[in-house]
Amino acid sequence: MGSTDALPSQDLLVVLQKANQIASTTDRDTLLRGMASLLMDFNQAAAFVLLEPRAKPGEMLVSYSQGVELPPQGVQALCAEITADSPRCLHLPGLGARLVCLLPLAQNNPQRGAVALFDAAQPQLVVSDLLVKRLGSELEKLDLIASVKQQTARMEALVNIIEQISSTLDRDTILRRIISYANDLLNTEFSSLFLVEKNGDIQLYLGSNMPEGKDNKITVPSGQGIIGHVVKSGQTVIVDDVSLDHRHYAQADHMGGVTTRSILAVPLKTRALDLGSKRGGVRERIIGGLEAINKIGSKFTQEDARLLQALANQAATILEIAGIYNEANELFLNAISALAAAIDAKDPYTVGHSQRVSEFAVEIGREMSLNAEEIHQLRIGSLLHDIGKIGMPDAILTKPGLLTLQEDAQIRRHPEMGMRILGHIPKLRPALRAVWEHHERLDGSGYPRGLKGEQVCLAGRIVAVADVFDAITSDRPYRTAMKLKDALAELRQQADVRLDARCVEALVRAHANGRIQTQKERRGRVSASTLMPSRPLFP
Template identity: 40%
Template sequence: MERLKRLLDLLLGKNLIDSYGLSVKNHKDEILNSFGTESGDKLELNLEKTKITIHLNLKDQILFDVIGLFLREITLLENNVHSLEEKINELKILQEISNKLNSTLQLHQLLSLIMQLSKETLNAEASSLMLLDKDSNSLIFEVALGEKGDIIKQYKIPLGEGIAGWVALTGEPIIVNDVRKDPRFAHRYDSLTSFQTRSILCVPLKTKEEIIGVIEVLNKIGMEGFDEEDLNLLYSIANQAAIAIENAKLYKDLKELFFDVVETLASAIDAKDPYTHGHSRRVSQYSELIAKEMGLNSNLVEKIKLSALLHDIGKIGISENILLKKSELSQSEREEIKKHPSLGKKILEPLSSLEDILPGIEEHHERYDGKGYPKGLKGEEISILGRIIAIADALDAMTSDRPYRKALSMEDAIQEIENQKGKQFDPEIVPYLISLWKKGLLCSGS
């Protein structure tokens, strides 16, 4: 294009300057725009509100026609390149979302990323993702980004109300570039948040069976409004988000099923002895409470909870005659009982998915001072799982009846654990148990 402009200097420069006192360099774009059709023997220009006619000889006519042809091809090519660049950018965005989709099952984190990319890519002031709550028949904000995002999240939008409610009800996408002219727009949410909505692009979130929510972006930045290309891109993003939500739901359902199976297994083990009925479940609950009180991340809390639920699975390999014996155990019988942590690890070791919980199962009878079993580990040689479960296990054992003694009160058991701080139990963890007790979050036999 720049070469064509330089060529005009040579062809027209002297003519325009001499005849009209105009400089080609100040009007190159206007001149180039006149090459839409064959020029014939003259070139007509409108420059500075002046109509100019330039008469061309045969040689210049041919040259100008060739320039016009090239100009049309170049313009078409530039438009195609721009369109291609936009498509490449869209594919990059969708690829990034897809990569994140395959790398995490943390739903809220993933959806927040998707909506941030939507907001940036579509050049919008705000974006939000709402899920349909069937109990209240309304849309609930899962993610809301923008100046008033934190405020709008506290509100529910009834199905059918506003643009988002209409899209959720009908399943139809919509572009509204002037909300003042659309009777479906619900002004009250702007009043509640002091946000000024000008334009909305909204599409439904769909699974194979149903509409589960909507995605919307608000207020296109710049003079242009949302268009069909924006709509198509947001639709693609919505499809990715719907996949993420479905995967997370499936993962949640499978996880709940898995925990149900594990809890049933743990209960079957506990049921061998009426005195330990519900023991594994309670140890798991206590362990989870301690881990959360410590501020551990959710993944680690889940591992501790599961490890505690299975901490006594090794007792499957111990004779019932020993487990159910009402009189005092002999030395050899005590040694046999001490094998259950190692047996538990051995039973679960073939299951690679449970690898991370094995330390809690093997180490829950280790002592902080190194006098425990099976390995005699001490201090932080014992995993965080083992140190937490050891406290929870002891707490439930002391507050449950045994053939040879009555249960201690929760207060007395807590005091005994505090007395063993730095000896049997981790002195850094015991205070969190005491904190739970003071908050009234512990109860024996729960």
């Protein structure tokens, strides 16, 4: 180091005590303002400039200044001079005739940046260097604190995101949320979510911030592209410049109408799921991949990768759970639907009846703006409305002529029989009122209990309309099907006497909108839920 400054100890101590006080802050701006003033006072300088490195290597920027605004060429000239570890006094052509003291922030590392003091009347290079080195060390600590605090904030954001994703079992909602949250969390230009198809191809499911008007149907052949590598290997990949990575599947850019520069890609890997002692478990598997594309303002970091991987892991597991839940629901609906169809099919005249009544009832419910849970219960109740016929002798069910009084009494027991068969299952109870009450009529002429008006539950009234409509528009052994016009007239005639007028009008609207079809109208259409004796057996 150069010559000793001619400063008395007492003044030096005061400066150092002030530096101690200034450095006690954890606020970057307060620290810089205080140290700049101290250094300017102490050197009787006109201006203070701090130069620090930024994202791009080798580039420095003015990150703080007092007393001067530097023209770009001045910044460049100063930066070019930050090559030594020791303080120096310079005259730089780019800055006119001004004298500049250049003081590096760190010993042995000019790249860490420097302080420049302008036009110092009393340059105190050695003590100033001491203060600038201290500033450098304090800045490093504050930057560390800021970076760790940001990490915490991002982890907190991740926990919130996981909570959001876990609060739905709707597959599409989960997928949409993954994409939008990945973008927010990582500050990227856009994100893409890919799902593995049955044939191993990888299909773009959804991209965020995609240019409008572009069709998102992009398929990456199995094993190809960066996403193919990620899905195959299960590994996370960071590519800073895709133009240098031979794996990049440039066609996807072309098809998506975007320009990919950098990519962070993680697999969507479900965890091994424990379904409880009665069901065993599901193994872990890779269901797709997630790409964060074009990090804004910097490169992808290992921390970005960890965050996105944690998001992807949890999202994949919730997707798997949603899938399993939806399968369980579907299985139940498919099973009762098939069994109801089998009972209908005992009589050739009622083939497909329960399925049609269910479709009618659901559409009436939709017309009447019932909510999703009510529609769900209505679907179950209407599928099962005739399930009590299991308990009826088939001689009566399939009798070609009119029934005797005794036979009629027996057939009228089917709503109650349905209740007896299924009524002990607590979770079915909301749906079963439709089974019990679908033969009740508003005027009390129905059965089994002869309920009147509002005593009949809404689901019972809806299924009654659907049931009557299907019966009168289908052939029966003792009569042919009514024409549509006559059938609707018949329903309207019964409206507010025996049937609920709102339900009748809802059915009429649903039919007018083409949302329901009578048995005759759908002739030739094959219903998968109808018992089909000619259907091929498995495997």
